[in-house]
Amino acid sequence: MDENILKDTSCIIDKREYRKRRKALFSKHNDLIRKILDAPFENKISWGSIVEDCAQKFHDKIAIKFEGRVLTYKEFNELVNKHANYFISLGLKKGDIVEVFMTNRTELLVIITAVSKIGAISSIINSTLVGKSLSHALNKTPGKFIIVGSELLDLFNSVKNNLDFSKDQQHFICPDNELASIPRKFSNLNQVVEDFPVINPSTTSSVRTMEPFAYVFTSGTTGLPKAAVRTHYGMFGGAYSYGLLMTDMSPEDTVYIPLPFFHTTALSVAWPAAFSGGASVAIGRKFSVSKFWDEIRRYDATIFAYVGEMCTYLMNQPPSPDDKNHKVRAIIGNGLRTEIWKDFKKRFNIDFIGEFYGQSEVPAVFINLLNFDCTLGMCSSPYALVKYDFDEEKPMRNEQGFMERVDLGEVGLLLFESKGTTEFPGYVNKKATKAKLLYDVFTKGDVWINTGDLLREQGCNHAQFFDRLGDTFRWKGHNVSTMEVEKILNTYKNVRISCVYGVKIPGTSGSAGMASIIVAGEFSKFDLKDFHLHLQSNLPSYAIPKFLRFRISLETTPTLKLKKYKLKGEEYDINVTEDPIYVLLPNKSDYELLTKDIYKHIQNNKINF
Known part of the structure; x- marks a missing residue:
C-alpha cells in the first residue's frame, strides 16, 4: 500500500487545545466520570434498574414517540413490567434466551427491556437477513421463546423448515396492527400480557452490571453471522458516556433514531443516552433520505443517531433553504467521512458531532467527547496501533517476535488489551472467540483483541478511522x-x-x-x-x-x-x-x-x- 496514504501528519491533535478541553470536561463532570469508572467493580447497575429509576425520576415526561403514539416513562415502565411478569409466569429466568425478530417500533424496546429485568438475554435478530444467514442466526442462539413481529412473519416462514425447534419452545406474534393474523401455534403477545401486574418484578435487583444483556449478530471477520455478547455495562456506558458526559441530555431533548435496533449504535448508544437525561426517543421505522428532515421537524428532534452512510446521503441531496430549519444541536454515531465532516457541520448547522468507534463484541470504545473534527475521539482503555504487513495480511513482528506501535500520523492495526474491564467477552462460539485474540504482542503472555480495523494515530489518545481489513x-x-x-x-x-x-x-x-x-x-x-x-x-x-x-x-x-x-x-x-x-x-x-x-x-x- 502507498506509503503516502499510510502517513498523514495534518490530522494530529493539538496538545494545548486537547489539555484545555479535557480540563474543562473533567472539571464539569468529575463525579460522573468516577461513577462510570466504578460501575463495573460495584456491579449493581443493570438496564432494568436504570429504566426503573427513569420511571421514578421522569415519570410524566415522554419516553417514546412512534408514529403518533407516545408513552411517558411511567407508562413505558409499566408496559415493560406487564411483559416481564408474564414471562416470569412462564418460567423465564436469568440466563435464558429470548429470540426477538422484529423491525423498529415501540414493542421491540418494551420486550428487550422486559427480558433484561429478569436477567434473561434478548437475541436480537437482524431483520435484513435472508436464507442461510437468517436460519443460521435463529439457530445459533436457540431461545426459550421466539417473538416474531407480524411484519416479518413471511420472512420467518421462508426459513422455518430449516430451524431447530425444541419441544418446549414457545412462539409469539407481536402484531404490528390490529389486522395482523395470528398463525397456529403462535400466541398474540399483546393480548396475553394485558392482565398482568404493572409493578416492578423482584428479579431486577439480582441482575448485575457485567452480565449479558443481549446478543447482537455481527458478520465479524469470517463466516456466517456470529452472536456477539452485549452486557448491561454497555447500556450503562451508553447512558452515562453519550447521554450525560457527551451531550448533556435533558427532558427538553428528543433523540431521533432511524437506525435498526439490532445495531449497537441504536441499541447501546442512542437509546440509553436519551433515557439517561429523561429525553424522548423518537423511533424511525427505517431511514429515508427524502423524509429525514421532515421526521426531524415532526418529532421536534434536538439530536439524532447516525451512521456515516446516512450523512453521505443527506449531503448528496440538493441544497435547500430548509437545511438549517431544525433544532438539532448534536448528533451521535459513527462512520462520518472525514472529507465531508466540516461541510456537513456547516451546511446543517450542527454544533457537536459525537462520533465514536466500537465493535459489538469488544468492550472498549473511542468517543469524541472533546468535539474535535475528523476523529473517532479518545479512548481510555489500553489500546495499540501496530504496524501491519499488507502483503502477508498480518501484523508485523520484530526480531524479538513482538509487535511495534506506529508513529504519529501513521496507520496501524487497532488492538485492545484483553484484561480488566476490557477483557474480551467473546462470541457464543468459543472457536470464533479464540480466533479474535492475539498473544505475546508486546510481552510474553499478554493477550490482545484484534479488531481487524486500521486507524491513524493522531496523538493525545485520539485516532482516525482508515479502513477495515481484508475479510x-x-x-x-x-x-x-x-x-x-x-x-x-x-x-x-x-x-x-x-x-x-x-x-x-x-x-x-x-x-x-x-x-x-x-x-x-x-x-x-x-x-x-x-x-x-x-x-x-x-x-x-x-x-x-x-x-x-x-x-x-x-x-x-x-x-x-x-x-x-x-x-x-x-x-x-x-x-x-x-x-x-x-x-x-x-x-x-x-x-x-x-x-x-x-x-x-x-x-x-x-x-x-
Whole structure:
C-alpha cells in the first residue's frame, strides 16, 4: 500500500487545545466520570434498574414517540413490567434466551427491556437477513421463546423448515396492527400480557452490571453471522458516556433514531443516552433520505443517531433553504467521512458531532467527547496501533517476535488489551472467540483483541478511522463478510472460484462489494440474470456485489492466500484491465457491462449508489 496514504501528519491533535478541553470536561463532570469508572467493580447497575429509576425520576415526561403514539416513562415502565411478569409466569429466568425478530417500533424496546429485568438475554435478530444467514442466526442462539413481529412473519416462514425447534419452545406474534393474523401455534403477545401486574418484578435487583444483556449478530471477520455478547455495562456506558458526559441530555431533548435496533449504535448508544437525561426517543421505522428532515421537524428532534452512510446521503441531496430549519444541536454515531465532516457541520448547522468507534463484541470504545473534527475521539482503555504487513495480511513482528506501535500520523492495526474491564467477552462460539485474540504482542503472555480495523494515530489518545481489513467491508451501515459472500457465489453452478472484496465509490461511505470470478465453462454461456437471482435468494441486498470482474485466473501469495489487495487496488477501473466488468446500477434489476460512459458517470459522482 502507498506509503503516502499510510502517513498523514495534518490530522494530529493539538496538545494545548486537547489539555484545555479535557480540563474543562473533567472539571464539569468529575463525579460522573468516577461513577462510570466504578460501575463495573460495584456491579449493581443493570438496564432494568436504570429504566426503573427513569420511571421514578421522569415519570410524566415522554419516553417514546412512534408514529403518533407516545408513552411517558411511567407508562413505558409499566408496559415493560406487564411483559416481564408474564414471562416470569412462564418460567423465564436469568440466563435464558429470548429470540426477538422484529423491525423498529415501540414493542421491540418494551420486550428487550422486559427480558433484561429478569436477567434473561434478548437475541436480537437482524431483520435484513435472508436464507442461510437468517436460519443460521435463529439457530445459533436457540431461545426459550421466539417473538416474531407480524411484519416479518413471511420472512420467518421462508426459513422455518430449516430451524431447530425444541419441544418446549414457545412462539409469539407481536402484531404490528390490529389486522395482523395470528398463525397456529403462535400466541398474540399483546393480548396475553394485558392482565398482568404493572409493578416492578423482584428479579431486577439480582441482575448485575457485567452480565449479558443481549446478543447482537455481527458478520465479524469470517463466516456466517456470529452472536456477539452485549452486557448491561454497555447500556450503562451508553447512558452515562453519550447521554450525560457527551451531550448533556435533558427532558427538553428528543433523540431521533432511524437506525435498526439490532445495531449497537441504536441499541447501546442512542437509546440509553436519551433515557439517561429523561429525553424522548423518537423511533424511525427505517431511514429515508427524502423524509429525514421532515421526521426531524415532526418529532421536534434536538439530536439524532447516525451512521456515516446516512450523512453521505443527506449531503448528496440538493441544497435547500430548509437545511438549517431544525433544532438539532448534536448528533451521535459513527462512520462520518472525514472529507465531508466540516461541510456537513456547516451546511446543517450542527454544533457537536459525537462520533465514536466500537465493535459489538469488544468492550472498549473511542468517543469524541472533546468535539474535535475528523476523529473517532479518545479512548481510555489500553489500546495499540501496530504496524501491519499488507502483503502477508498480518501484523508485523520484530526480531524479538513482538509487535511495534506506529508513529504519529501513521496507520496501524487497532488492538485492545484483553484484561480488566476490557477483557474480551467473546462470541457464543468459543472457536470464533479464540480466533479474535492475539498473544505475546508486546510481552510474553499478554493477550490482545484484534479488531481487524486500521486507524491513524493522531496523538493525545485520539485516532482516525482508515479502513477495515481484508475479510470484511462496510456498506450501507452493515459489516459484510467477504467469506460469507464468497460461499454463496461459489455454490452457483457456473462459478469455479470467487474472490470478494470492498471497493470505494465516489460520494459514498464505506466500500461496495466487488467479486472477481473464474467461471466454470465458457463465459459466453454464463447466465448473469440467473446468477443475480441466486444472490438475491441467499444474501441481504447490502451484501450483493455491485461489481463483477470475470478473470481467467486469480493470483495467490506464497501462503496460498488470494491476493485481494492488488484486486482491491485496481477496483473496477476499466482502464487497467481487459477483463469484462459488470455493474449492478441503482434501481436496476440486472447486471450490465461497465462501459467507459458509465464508469465516467460513477467517477464523477453522477450515479448515487
